[in-house]
């Protein structure tokens with residue numbers, strides 16, 4: 001099908017535009033800079049994936065672009081790399097311990113069974129890094145809280161973050177089926193988990209392609225269309 005062909009072409013081109021269009025962007029892992037897109041690819045379609053199910057049963061993409069990938073996140077001087085599934089902007093109830101589903105079948109490559117919740121002390125340390133502009137991947141990772149990552153046969157990886165817990169059978173190396181419950185919604189890793197508990201309960205869900213997130217560096221409208229396409233079943 002068409003989408004599969006696009007994926008193959010995009011992987012094969014090693015992320016540089018075949019049409020010679022220069023996308024001047026800044027990686028998000030540290031500088032906190034907004035991806036600066038000097039020119040969007042116009043002659044070739046953006047990389048696309050499909051065949052995922054939404055990681056909350058009955059859930060959907062939020063309407064607010066600030067909950068989508070590419071949005072700014074000032075508290076950590078960075079860019080949002082996933083989809084935030086909050087009860088306040090979704091078509092399904094999302095609460096503490098709501099089941100998180102594997103968006104596609106695959107192999108678990110990360111499961112944070114050993115996880116220490118943020119404390120006032122550890123949060124203060126993280127915020128110090130942010131203030132100093134010293135945001136490393138480790139700092140960004142800490143703000144995602146307890147996580148599960150699943151690698152899929154198409155080369156993508158899905159990440160599920162801010163989890164309250166993990167389903168018992170899920171650990172590194174285990175295989176999961178599409179739609180299988182793998183974890184539970186929480187708010188781990190958020191500053192509010194320390195400062196104002198119970199106010200940031202949501203799932204942060206990422207689709208990773210190579211070293212970046214699906215839609216990196218693209219405008220909000222394009223990002224949304226890519227995620228809509230991702231949740232279309234493969235034919």
Ligand SMILES: [Zn+2]
Nearest residue numbers: 082083084204
């Ligand atoms: Zn998020």
